[in-house]
Every structure is written in C-alpha cells, then in structure tokens.
Amino acid sequence: PVTVMLGYSDMLSRWGWEDEEILDEGIAAIRSEAENMKSLIERLLFLARADLNRLVVNREIIDMAALLSEVTQKGQLIATHHTLTLQENAPARIVGDVVLIRQMLRIFLENAVKYTPVGGKIFLASQPEGNRLHVIVADTGIGIAPEHQAKVFERFYRVDTSRSKAGAGGTGLGLAIARWIAEAHDIRLSLTSEVGRGTTIHLYIPLVKEDESAGKAPAQ
Ligand code: ATP
Ligand code: MG
Numbered sequence: 677p678v679t680v681m682l683g684y685s686d687m688l689s690r691w692g693w694e695d696e697e698i699l700d701e702g703i704a705a706i707r708s709e710a711e712n713m714k715s716l717i718e719r720l721l722f723l724a725r726a727d728l729n730r731l732v733v734n735r736e737i738i739d740m741a742a743l744l745s746e747v748t749q750k751g752q753l754i755a756t757h758h759t760l761t762l763q764e765n766a767p768a769r770i771v772g773d774v775v776l777i778r779q780m781l782r783i784f785l786e787n788a789v790k791y792t793p794v795g796g797k798i799f800l801a802s803q804p805e806g807n808r809l810h811v812i813v814a815d816t817g818i819g820i821a822p823e824h825q826a827k828v829f830e831r832f833y834r835v836d837t838s839r840s841k842a843g844a845g846g847t848g849l850g851l852a853i854a855r856w857i858a859e860a861h862d863i864r865l866s867l868t869s870e871v872g873r874g875t876t877i878h879l880y881i882p883l884v885k886e887d888e889s890a891g892k893a894p895a896q
Contacts, residue, residue: 677709677716684709712845719849723831726856733773733860737884740768740802740809747778748800751785757794760785763801768809769884772861780857783850784813784877790846791875792817808864809883814876820869828867829855 688702725731748762770777788798792815802811820828820835827833834848858865862882869875 677713680709681706681713716847716849719847719853722853723849723856726853731860733776735771735773738770738772738774738777740770740811740881741765743774743778744781744800744802744811747781747785751782751789751798755785755789755798758789758792759797761797761799763799764803765801766803766809768802768804770809770861770881771884772881776857776860780854781813783854787850788813788815788817788875791815796874804883805880807883807885808880811879811881812876813879814874816874819871819873819875820867821871825867825869829865 684702684705687698688706692699692702722731744762744765748760752760785798785800792798796816798813798815800811800813802809804810824833824835828835829851831852832848834846855865857863858879864878864880866878867875868878
C-alpha cells in the first residue's frame with residue numbers, strides 16, 4: 677500500500693493540478709490504500725500483543741442475543757449488496773470480552789461479504805446445544821476447497837484463486853485473529869464449506885449457567 681500511495685502522490689503532484697479526473701482517481705486510490713494499511717497495522721499489532729500476552733481480556737456477562745442483533749444491524753450497513761438475516765437468536769448469556777467477541781463476529785461477517793458475490797445471502801443464527809451456544813455465520817459464496825479449510829486459520833494464509841487477484845484484497849490475518857479470540861474464550865471454532873456453494877463458520881460458546889448469572893447485570 678505504501679508504494680501505491682507514493683506512486684499516486686507523485687502522479688498528483690505532477691498532473692493533479694490540471695486534470696480533475698486524475699485528482700479524483702488519485703485521492704480515491706490513496707484513501708483506499710490508507711484504509712488497507714490501517715487495517716493491516718491494526719491486525720499486526722493485535723497479533724504482536726497477543727504473542728506477548730499484552731492483550732487484556734476483560735470478562736463480563738454478555739447478552740449474546742443483543743450482541744448478535746447489533747452486529748447484524750451494523751453489518752447490513754456495510755453489506756449493501758447482500759442480504760443479511762439473523763435467522764434464530766436464542767436468549768443466551770456468555771462470559772467474555774464484548775469488544776473481542778464483537779471483533780471476532782465482524783471478521784466472519786467481513787469474510788462472508790468479501791467472498792460472496794453480489795446478491796448473495798449471509799445469515800447468522802444461534803441456538804443452545806447442551807452447555808454451549810451454537811452460533812453460525814453462513815454465506816452462499818465461493819466456498820473453500822477441502823485442502824485449504826484447515827489452513828485458512830493460519831497467519832497470512834490466503835486461498836490463491838483468480839478471484840482473490842481480481843480485487844478481494846486482504847492480509848490473511850482475519851481468521852488467525854478470530855481463532856485467537858475464540859481460544860481466549862474457550863470457544864470451539866470450526867468451518868464447513870463447499871466450493872461454489874458457501875461457507876459456514878461454527879462457534880460453540882460456553883453458556884453461563886443461569887444460577888451463576890443471577891443478580892448480575894447483563895452487558896452488551
Ligand atoms: P483479512 O486479513 O483482510 O481478513 P483475508 O480475508 O484474506 O484478509 P482471512 O480472513 O484470514 O484473510 O481469511 C483467510 C482466507 O480464507 C481468505 O483469503 C479466503 O481465501 C478464505 N476465506 C475466509 N473466509 C471465507 C469465506 N467466507 N468464503 C470463502 N473463502 C473464505
Ligand atoms: Mg478476512
């Protein structure tokens with residue numbers, strides 16, 4: 677991104693004064709590259725801090741139904757070319773860091789949007805299963821071939837297909853961060869996927885037993 681930004685700044689300083697089209701194109705490109713770089717730096721910092729045990733995980737009771745509806749609502753604002761639905765949303769409380777859990781859900785949603793062609797569907801659902809809450813984030817996108825499915829959680833791993841070159845940029849760090857957050861919360865994380873049909877992320881989050889939560893106020 678830095679090289680692209682430098683290139684466009686040179687172009688702007690040479691021709692940007694006279695040519696309005698070059699001005700618009702240059703500014704848009706620099707802005708978009710700056711955003712990519714911001715996200716890259718944030719992700720690298722997250723993992724660097726995680727490696728050094730410098731990440732503070734605050735634990736409080738989270739109202740998962742409220743969090744899932746919030747994330748779905750905000751997600752729809754970004755996913756303007758996809759339909760996002762929250763199919764089932766069981767009342768449930770978990771213990772965790774709401775900032776991290778929200779970040780993890782956004783990583784899955786961001787991927788669902790990025791790897792699903794325009795017009796596709798994305799859905800979330802949650803239902804209790806034993807002493808865990810089963811949360812899914814599913815899409816009708818391009819899918820992940822079996823040989824890549826375990827590796828996508830590794831740092832910097834990106835499935836190399838023509839469509840990633842075609843514009844879906846990324847750092848390959850999203851799922852590594854999501855996995856770290858899941859482990860820090862004793863959340864079991866897996867995915868199922870079929871090429872050309874879509875991908876489903878499964879989370880099994882430990883539920884708060886109702887007697888444990890008695891008297892404590894839920895946090896969002
Ligand atoms: P970023 O760090 O910006 O999130 P990224 O999306 O490439 O970059 P990850 O989120 O870690 O990185 O995902 C790793 C790879 O797994 C992606 O490059 C993509 O090939 C594949 N992938 C992840 N989610 C999906 C999905 N929902 N559908 C299809 N492929 C996916
Ligand atoms: Mg991603």
